[in-house]
Amino acid sequence: MSSLSLVSGVLPAALLILGGLSLLWLAAGRTRHLLVVVPAAAAAAGTLTLLLWYLAESVFHWWDASLPRLLYIYAGLGIFAVILAVLRIKGSEGISGRVLPLTAAALALLAVSVTVNASYAQYPTVASLFDPAGPVSGSLPERDPSSAAGLPATTEATWVPPQDQPAAGSVYSVTIPGSVSGYKSNPALIYLPPAYLANPAAVNLPVLVLIHGQPGAPNDWLVGGQLKQMMDTFAAGHNGLAPVVVMPDASNAGNANWPLCVDSDISSSGTYLAVDLPAWVRQHLASGLNGGSQWAVAGYSYGGTCAMQLATNYPDAYPTFIDISGETGPMISSGRGNLIKTYFGGDESRFKAQNALDRLASTSFPNSAGIVAVGTGDSIYEPQGKQVYAAAKAAGMDVTLQELPGGHSWQVWKAGLGNNLDWLCRRLGILGS
Numbered sequence: 001m002s003s004l005s006l007v008s009g010v011l012p013a014a015l016l017i018l019g020g021l022s023l024l025w026l027a028a029g030r031t032r033h034l035l036v037v038v039p040a041a042a043a044a045a046g047t048l049t050l051l052l053w054y055l056a057e058s059v060f061h062w063w064d065a066s067l068p069r070l071l072y073i074y075a076g077l078g079i080f081a082v083i084l085a086v087l088r089i090k091g092s093e094g095i096s097g098r099v100l101p102l103t104a105a106a107l108a109l110l111a112v113s114v115t116v117n118a119s120y121a122q123y124p125t126v127a128s129l130f131d132p133a134g135p136v137s138g139s140l141p142e143r144d145p146s147s148a149a150g151l152p153a154t155t156e157a158t159w160v161p162p163q164d165q166p167a168a169g170s171v172y173s174v175t176i177p178g179s180v181s182g183y184k185s186n187p188a189l190i191y192l193p194p195a196y197l198a199n200p201a202a203v204n205l206p207v208l209v210l211i212h213g214q215p216g217a218p219n220d221w222l223v224g225g226q227l228k229q230m231m232d233t234f235a236a237g238h239n240g241l242a243p244v245v246v247m248p249d250a251s252n253a254g255n256a257n258w259p260l261c262v263d264s265d266i267s268s269s270g271t272y273l274a275v276d277l278p279a280w281v282r283q284h285l286a287s288g289l290n291g292g293s294q295w296a297v298a299g300y301s302y303g304g305t306c307a308m309q310l311a312t313n314y315p316d317a318y319p320t321f322i323d324i325s326g327e328t329g330p331m332i333s334s335g336r337g338n339l340i341k342t343y344f345g346g347d348e349s350r351f352k353a354q355n356a357l358d359r360l361a362s363t364s365f366p367n368s369a370g371i372v373a374v375g376t377g378d379s380i381y382e383p384q385g386k387q388v389y390a391a392a393k394a395a396g397m398d399v400t401l402q403e404l405p406g407g408h409s410w411q412v413w414k415a416g417l418g419n420n421l422d423w424l425c426r427r428l429g430i431l432g433s
Contacts, residue, residue, distance in 0.1 A: 004126045007411075011126070012114045019111020022104035023077065026084035037087060045080035052079075057333075068407070071119060074112045081108035121410035122224045133222035135173040135189055141197065143286040153290055154195065154202040154241065156431055161240045165198035168232045169242065171222065176248060176280045183259075183272035186249035189218040191231055194240035196287075206428035207281055207288035208243040208296050209273065209318075210417075211250050211303030214258055218247035224410040225300075225417070234421050241430050243296075244287045248277060250299075250306060257342060260330035261306035262313075262354045264343035270354065273297075273306070274314035291316075294428055298322035300413035301381070305330060305356075308388060311368060312359035320427050321370040324416035325381045325408055328388055329355045360391040369398035369427060373416035377407040 304326025
């Protein structure tokens with residue numbers, strides 16, 4: 001049961017049918033109900049849906065771009081069901097007269113929730129909803145960098161796994177301090193592959209930094225992205241080897257103004273991700289010790305924008321990147337003018353000095369390589385990704401554009417990483433060319 005898909009297949013289809021039938025039952029009735037009550041309820045639902053749209057996109061800015069209009073239609077149907085249920089309860093007597101409308105409204109709302117989830121694939125299975133992946137309770141198994149002194153980095157060609165090597169990796173929660181940047185951070189998540197956990201352990205593994213979206217948190221990579229399953233599957237096919245994966249907090253500990261992966265008046269997010277984080281990983285995990293050749297950064301949506309920001313501002317730290325559904329540069333919902341005012345004191349030159357497209361236009365990056373992945377159904381982010389790809393190619397990067405089926409959802413974000421693990425690990429040195 002826990003492995004049942006919440007995105008496609010029997011379960012979401014059944015819930016959608018039940019929700020539709022429930023809505024029809026709530027709308028059914030005598031002539032006056034059909035001609036007066038139902039249209040009035042529909043008008044009220046439409047008004048509340050418009051109010052929801054205004055609050056979501058003009059007041060609270062719940063998303064970093066306009067939500068698909070289809071989702072507001074789903075929300076309107078849910079509101080319509082609740083209004084009809086309330087009206088039925090008011091005109092009914094007895095327990096059944098109250099329970100049945102409530103049950104019908106609940107089924108309609110459940111169908112709406114399943115449909116919205118299918119649009120983003122945030123919860124791909126029943127297990128991801130009721131028993132989401134998370135870090136283990138134990139402490140992070142640290143490793144002193146002296147343990148790798150004088151030894152070459154581990155590769156698939158040289159690694160012989162010990163008999164007691166774990167079958168799977170583990171995820172740990174840890175706070176990575178902003179020693180240089182002063183950046184405030186919520187705990188990061190770190191995936192350690194089986195070879196790292198073995199005894200004797202693999203030496204000096206490469207590092208992949210994964211940045212989440214907005215709104216979002218590191219754990220989204222485990223739930224919607226199924227990161228642990230993805231990396232365990234890769235490791236199982238390569239003698240337990242996989243990169244150490246670091247999923248930092250990109251929100252600046254929940255700052256009302258997210259830091260945009262730049263150094264600004266808000267915080268030194270760029271320095272944190274390109275200086276503090278690598279230094280901490282090398283010191284505490286003895287991984288990525290050979291410099292940028294062992295480091296990659298990837299992200300989706302806001303995190304994809306961050307990946308390109310880091311690749312263009314810190315090419316020595318992150319010469320390898322995957323930008324999945326990212327934007328053309330740092331953005332906030334209130335516009336570029338407000339961004340420059342809030343983050344850079346109104347000084348546009350400070351913004352341009354770190355903006356990816358401006359960096360790509362003025363600087364050559366012959367040693368950088370990356371992938372720009374876009375969803376073919378993503379009308380907002382697909383054209384921006386293609387613009388970034390063209391600019392990166394013109395700047396001398398070894399870059400590939402991948403057009404994947406799907407919209408601005410985990411269908412694209414998960415594939416944008418999973419489909420490219422072999423390329424990534426060849427680039428980072430685990431796999432042979």
